[in-house]
Amino acid sequence: MADLARQLDTIETTPPFGADDVVRLTAKYEGVSTEAMLADLLHGELKGRVASVSSFGSESAVLLAMVADADKDVPVIFINTQKIFGETLAYRDELAEKLGFTDLRVFRPDPRLLAAKDATSLRWSFDPDGCCDLRKVEPLRRALAPFDAWISGRKGFQAGRGALPRFEIDEGRLKVNPLADWTREAIDARFGAAGLPRHPLEAQGYPSVGCVPCTSQVQPGEDPRSGRWRGWDKTECGIHDPAF
Numbered sequence: 001m002a003d004l005a006r007q008l009d010t011i012e013t014t015p016p017f018g019a020d021d022v023v024r025l026t027a028k029y030e031g032v033s034t035e036a037m038l039a040d041l042l043h044g045e046l047k048g049r050v051a052s053v054s055s056f057g058s059e060s061a062v063l064l065a066m067v068a069d070a071d072k073d074v075p076v077i078f079i080n081t082q083k084i085f086g087e088t089l090a091y092r093d094e095l096a097e098k099l100g101f102t103d104l105r106v107f108r109p110d111p112r113l114l115a116a117k118d119a120t121s122l123r124w125s126f127d128p129d130g131c132c133d134l135r136k137v138e139p140l141r142r143a144l145a146p147f148d149a150w151i152s153g154r155k156g157f158q159a160g161r162g163a164l165p166r167f168e169i170d171e172g173r174l175k176v177n178p179l180a181d182w183t184r185e186a187i188d189a190r191f192g193a194a195g196l197p198r199h200p201l202e203a204q205g206y207p208s209v210g211c212v213p214c215t216s217q218v219q220p221g222e223d224p225r226s227g228r229w230r231g232w233d234k235t236e237c238g239i240h241d242p243a244f
Helices: 002-010 019-028 034-043 060-070 086-099 111-117 128-144 184-194
Strands: 050-053 076-079 104-107 149-151 167-170 173-176
Touching: 019 167, 019 173, 034 060, 050 060, 050 128, 060 086, 060 184, 076 128, 104 128, 111 128
Parallel strands: 050 076, 050 149, 076 104, 149 173
Antiparallel strands: 167 173
């Protein structure tokens, strides 16, 4: 047992990412294309340490396609809040199959927490923040437990997000925002150039798709995310820092 303990003590562990890494990586990839950056990271420093988190929403296909082009074995995490549109679940399966991902991981809310804190399944109607915490934030924490980093699909042009960095630290993990500086026009152009399928609800007036109770159709001229938590002073589910 003493020998085993000594062997374990000598095993090298990879230190967690920190603020210095954000500075270093930001400088390293300044001016580098998103595709080249992802390929370098996924085959280098982040190999085996990172997962891509996706809602399989209306703009998700662009980033997922770039991740798949770089490495189809990168784990893709999807949080099924159990209030997801059926169209989103079908789109998830279609897109994951089309792009050839080998490791799609679906996480759901803890049923014990739901029984204790949302037994009626109506928490969204009086406490949307608490509902998101139960159904999105907690499952994502479990999903990310094995990883040192994760890839997010956030874009700086989305409502309330402003100047978004490519790299940041979130709860002790490196978070990579490859589309931080992409415009909506660039996203749309990539859909056409890559022949990517659109989310089926987009054509029905849902440019941003979340959970069924908290997603409404958007009228012409409204911000694309105005249909999320309409009527509430809320723009984020809690997974991301609202400061961005």
